[in-house]
Amino acid sequence: MHRLLIAAFALVFALNAQGKTLNIVTTTADLASITREVTGDRATVTSIARGFQDPHFVEPKPSFLLLLRKADLLIVVGRELEIGWLPALLDQSRNATIRPGGPGYLDASSGADILDRPTGPVNRSMGDIHALGNPHYWLDPANAVRIAIQVQKRVSVLQPENAAFYNSRLESFKQRINEANKRWTAMLAPYRGTKIVTYHNSWPNFVKRFGLNVVGFVEPKPGVPPSPSHLLALTNLMKREKVKVILVEPYFDLKTPQAIAQRSGAKVLTMQPSVGGTPDVTDYFKLFDKNISKLVAALR
């Protein structure tokens, strides 16, 4: 009886999905951009968080509930990035399909290369630790491909009739990312091993991919102002290691980084971690184009 019900449910679901465009909701604009690469015009893809918002903190709005209510598929960054705001929205949206474990829920991190997974006891010297690993993994082009593969698999299950179409779009995306990645790697090749400091630990995947070396963080804990001794140690470290650049996300206050930069002779560089952070960054490729050219200009 139970199995029969599931079979019937799956059939109804497949029939419903057939022929109509999928409603896909993503939590961040980066996931939306990557998903659009796969689905093209056969799905409506909407992002909840805007690119200029800190995805840890999103103020729930009524339209998010309606979006989630109508969604066939919800794609999340996962790794507890959205833990502060998404669970309550999901509860209220009353859409069983897109709940964790449902056919319409996809955790994009499931196939990605995740860094900073704590092994053994967690302690203060390790900086900001996410128990499930660092959630800023989308800032590595190789992970973008891994995310796209997950998306392609899932939308092909939801719309089997479009599977070939989605597959060819995925192949095209892989090819373009590979080409772009060669270009980006070449641009940053002269700066391999360069030491930098970042505000929040948002860039481990990015620096690993492009061979940069993060030697310290401005704010050891989000929401906790750095202590004078931390600032002093960081300034001295930056002088000693000749760090030229402090990377800051646009939603953090620039005052503290600027004070450190002044004392250590470094430059503060604002790099956006997400698509849509500024109006000209409309997709994943433009995000890297812009960030990398800014970074090269600052390091030169």
Place this chain on the structure above:
Amino acid sequence: MDVLGFLLVPFLAGLILTGIHAYLGVHVVERGVIFVDLSLAQIAALGTTVAFLAGHDLHSETTYFWSLGFTIVGAAIFAFTRVHHETRIPQEAIIGIVYAVSAAAAILAMSKAPEGTEHLKDMLVGNILTVSWKEVLTTAVLYAVVGIFHYVFRRQFLAISVNPEQAQRNGLNVKWWDFLFYTSFGFVVTSSVTIAGVLLVFSYLIVPSVASMLFTDSIGKRLAFGWILGAVVSALGILASFQLDLPTGATIVCTFGVVLLFLAIVRLLKPRRVAVGG
């Protein structure tokens, strides 16, 4: 139909908040301790942070009792610092100091926590849009209990709020009743803040009481006026938030502001008649 379903739960939450806070607001305004709710909520938050630091889960019962324990300590502080004749230190000063110190202590505690602190801040702040049926029901029961308690002892509570000197002369133990008042008040505020956030709870507490004082002096009429106002503003604010797609809590707070301004203008244009006799 969908929209209506989403509207209903926040609106019910708004009604429940109105029910208890418009009442407590009368006391708070009478006592002149306007910011006591922020202060108590911050003490409760400090309790949660300390529990989290001690290794308890944020949503566990242990954590809840830690936060309740801190709230009771706060209530005791406020009950015993109410009047200080020798130094004339105003109670608002104590409330402000407790707020600042407990907020700073929470920051210190967070800086020592090994993980997950970036979510902690968010979890202490509720959002009325995403409140669940279960929360609404448990809160309704909880506030009903507090409401009944206050109804049974309404004479004592009113006496210590409106005229503590007189109450003392009549043989009431003012410090004890103050402690009971602040404990039940802190209990309510702590739950409300996790549902609706600090700004909204403050508005539900103060605005109905202040608005009603524009038109009447009688405690009973002020209560009735406050309840109606809270219900109307909840409905208007939630509708506006859906129509304009704005964050719901902040929209209700601004609606409170706009309605209060409107009532103040009405009051200016139509001065009430001075009560005869009395």
